[in-house]
Amino acid sequence: MQKRDANGLTEQEFLAAYRPGDYVRPSVACDMVIFTVTDTETSSYRKNPDKELRVLLIERGGHPCLGEWALPGGFVNPNENTEHAAKRELKEEAGVENIYLEQLYTFSDPNRDPRTWVMSCSYMALVDSANLRIQAGDDADKAAWFQLSFKQGYDDSTEFLGGVRRIRRYALELTSDDTRLSAIVEHSRVISKNCSEEDFRIVENNGLAFDHAKILTYALLRLQGKLDYSGIVMHLMPELFTLSELQRVYEVILGKTLLKAAFRRKIAPLVTETEQFTQNAGHRPSRLYKVNWQGIR
Amino acid sequence: MQKRDANGLTEQEFLAAYRPGDYVRPSVACDMVIFTVTDTETSSYRKNPDKELRVLLIERGGHPCLGEWALPGGFVNPNENTEHAAKRELKEEAGVENIYLEQLYTFSDPNRDPRTWVMSCSYMALVDSANLRIQAGDDADKAAWFQLSFKQGYDDSTEFLGGVRRIRRYALELTSDDTRLSAIVEHSRVISKNCSEEDFRIVENNGLAFDHAKILTYALLRLQGKLDYSGIVMHLMPELFTLSELQRVYEVILGKTLLKAAFRRKIAPLVTETEQFTQNAGHRPSRLYKVNWQGIR
DNA sequence: AGAATAGTGTCTTTTAGACACTATAGT
DNA sequence: ACTATAGTGTCTAAAAGACACTATTCT
Numbered sequence: 141m142q143k144r145d146a147n148g149l150t151e152q153e154f155l156a157a158y159r160p161g162d163y164v165r166p167s168v169a170c171d172m173v174i175f176t177v178t179d180t181e182t183s184s185y186r187k188n189p190d191k192e193l194r195v196l197l198i199e200r201g202g203h204p205c206l207g208e209w210a211l212p213g214g215f216v217n218p219n220e221n222t223e224h225a226a227k228r229e230l231k232e233e234a235g236v237e238n239i240y241l242e243q244l245y246t247f248s249d250p251n252r253d254p255r256t257w258v259m260s261c262s263y264m265a266l267v268d269s270a271n272l273r274i275q276a277g278d279d280a281d282k283a284a285w286f287q288l289s290f291k292q293g294y295d296d297s298t299e300f301l302g303g304v305r306r307i308r309r310y311a312l313e314l315t316s317d318d319t320r321l322s323a324i325v326e327h328s329r330v331i332s333k334n335c336s337e338e339d340f341r342i343v344e345n346n347g348l349a350f351d352h353a354k355i356l357t358y359a360l361l362r363l364q365g366k367l368d369y370s371g372i373v374m375h376l377m378p379e380l381f382t383l384s385e386l387q388r389v390y391e392v393i394l395g396k397t398l399l400k401a402a403f404r405r406k407i408a409p410l411v412t413e414t415e416q417f418t419q420n421a422g423h424r425p426s427r428l429y430k431v432n433w434q435g436i437r
Numbered sequence: 438m439q440k441r442d443a444n445g446l447t448e449q450e451f452l453a454a455y456r457p458g459d460y461v462r463p464s465v466a467c468d469m470v471i472f473t474v475t476d477t478e479t480s481s482y483r484k485n486p487d488k489e490l491r492v493l494l495i496e497r498g499g500h501p502c503l504g505e506w507a508l509p510g511g512f513v514n515p516n517e518n519t520e521h522a523a524k525r526e527l528k529e530e531a532g533v534e535n536i537y538l539e540q541l542y543t544f545s546d547p548n549r550d551p552r553t554w555v556m557s558c559s560y561m562a563l564v565d566s567a568n569l570r571i572q573a574g575d576d577a578d579k580a581a582w583f584q585l586s587f588k589q590g591y592d593d594s595t596e597f598l599g600g601v602r603r604i605r606r607y608a609l610e611l612t613s614d615d616t617r618l619s620a621i622v623e624h625s626r627v628i629s630k631n632c633s634e635e636d637f638r639i640v641e642n643n644g645l646a647f648d649h650a651k652i653l654t655y656a657l658l659r660l661q662g663k664l665d666y667s668g669i670v671m672h673l674m675p676e677l678f679t680l681s682e683l684q685r686v687y688e689v690i691l692g693k694t695l696l697k698a699a700f701r702r703k704i705a706p707l708v709t710e711t712e713q714f715t716q717n718a719g720h721r722p723s724r725l726y727k728v729n730w731q732g733i734r
Numbered sequence: 735a736g737a738a739t740a741g742t743g744t745c746t747t748t749t750a751g752a753c754a755c756t757a758t759a760g761t
Numbered sequence: 762a763c764t765a766t767a768g769t770g771t772c773t774a775a776a777a778g779a780c781a782c783t784a785t786t787c788t
Contacts (some may be wrong), residue, residue: 246558
């Protein structure tokens with residue numbers, strides 16, 4: 141291409157002479173919401189264990205937010221894109237590779253980090269807990285898998301001239317062996333012709349670093365929203381699983397129970413039956429299935 | 438809070454002493470995909486005009502990509518977040534305010550801009566064309582609304598051990614009064630247990646700047662994907678509209694025709710009927726509706 | 735009158751919800 | 762035998778698809 145600009149330069153000449161300005165640039169970090177699903181302890185030899193949703197957090201060893209728990213993450217390096225950075229962090233901080241990864245949202249409020257201007261490009265990752273052979277946080281940082289409870293509380297729509305404002309509050313509770321964290325995040329949305337605002341606000345926060353309660357809420361809503369039309373859950377399942385297990389995973393993420401017959405009809409195209417069965421369960425054995433990746437959208 | 442870190446500093450002391458490192462930081466820009474819907478010329482006084490989807494592009498007056506057409510956008514300033522930047526750009530470059538705005542995706546490949554390291558946080562905006570009283574591009578830059586044709590071509594799934602690779606190609610054609618642009622973008626997705634890769638690749642590009650063909654494709658897929666479960670289309674409609682008009686907007690975005698009766702059943706909760714009717718149409722008048730914002734999800 | 739669209743009725747098909755019933759290993 | 766779950770059958774209700782029919786205004 142030999143086009144010349146207003147100064148008579150070709151593109152090659154322009155780029156050779158180009159010097160980036162010295163205006164202020166943000167740092168860009170990747171923060172990762174890594175979900176997995178684990179079994180609870182079961183009380184009786186007969187009872188199947190319940191499923192619980194867990195997320196990986198890391199205790200901050202320095203200011204700011206010293207002693208609070210943060211999503212694993214780190215800065216994006218030059219010569220890599222955010223996805224590379226996310227994968228690198230995933231390996232370094234959680235010891236996992238080759239798992240489901242999806243970009244969520246870029247959080248960019250200028251004061252979200254008290255040190256300096258840091259944007260966070262957030263990612264959601266899903267891991268089968270059987271895949272977690274490497275214990276998270278081998279290094280100095282203290283890492284832990286927190287069990288997550290996510291409940292919608294306050295919910296209100298107020299109408300105004302030509303529009304609606306919808307406010308919902310979500311209560312997050314996170315528990316690990318020795319730590320309990322909690323947060324309340326308010327999601328408000330103005331829906332009208334002349335305005336379109338969506339906002340997450342941290343109403344209450346006990347022990348979560350930065351704006352990570354927001355990011356976590358965003359991730360949970362995305363996960364819930366994707367559940368029924370995409371086969372995203374399959375990334376949380378082990379190689380072989382029973383349909384009841386799969387149903388319990390859906391249930392723990394959605395926070396409600398589902399009807400067995402309807403559930404099975406719906407997920408039928410997403411799974412393939414095997415000839416293997418569970419054993420020693422204290423009740424009728426259950427057929428084991430594997431994921432039918434063709435059926436996943 | 439009086440916690441002290443490993444150096445015996447409180448958070449206040451730490452922050453007061455904090456100096457950001459001088460490692461390389463990216464520039465962050467917002468690029469905007471601004472959609473609107475317009476009427477085509479109608480051949481006969483009887484025939485209703487068709488709808489067409491349009492997107493705003495700006496011809497680049499300098500290197501790089503001199504003479505090519507780019508999405509409107511600009512850098513994010515310190516003390517604003519990406520959404521503020523997007524709104525500012527929307528006003529400056531397209532002369533519109535208070536319209537629907539949604540963050541799409543952050544494109545961050547290190548070489549996407551030949552000058553320097555620039556990440557693009559992309560947004561999608563929807564405007565009712567009646568709202569465009571201010572002609573876009575009053576200033577030096579040449580701006581134009583391009584009519585968009587978006588067709589899926591090649592589509593293939595190849596199975597491999599324990600997974601699927603799905604490849605789809607999309608053909609974009611953009612036409613304004615005096616310019617024709619086109620691009621082919623390939624979307625490939627690997628869906629399997631041990632891998633999760635999603636990638637957009639520009640296969641062919643005639644006249645679109647940077648990686649903007651990618652961003653545009655991403656926006657179109659998002660718009661299509663959101664159509665049926667959210668009332669997002671309503672942001673493209675004027676104050677009063679007929680149900681046939683609304684249907685034609687759905688049809689032009691989805692690229693397929695819909696059945697009238699079923700369509701009306703489905704969108705019924707999203708609209709409110711008025712007592713006004715179209716006039717001088719050369720055929721039976723049509724009732725005018727307005728948006729029922731309560732019904733929008 | 736007749737072109738072109740507006741608007742509705744209704745039949746069929748598909749999907750979802752509800753719930754009861756039968757089946758079966760393990761102690 | 763009994764517990765706890767596995768798995769299926771079937772009825773009902775709701776939603777989607779298909780298509781034909783009637784209604785209405787302007788030239």
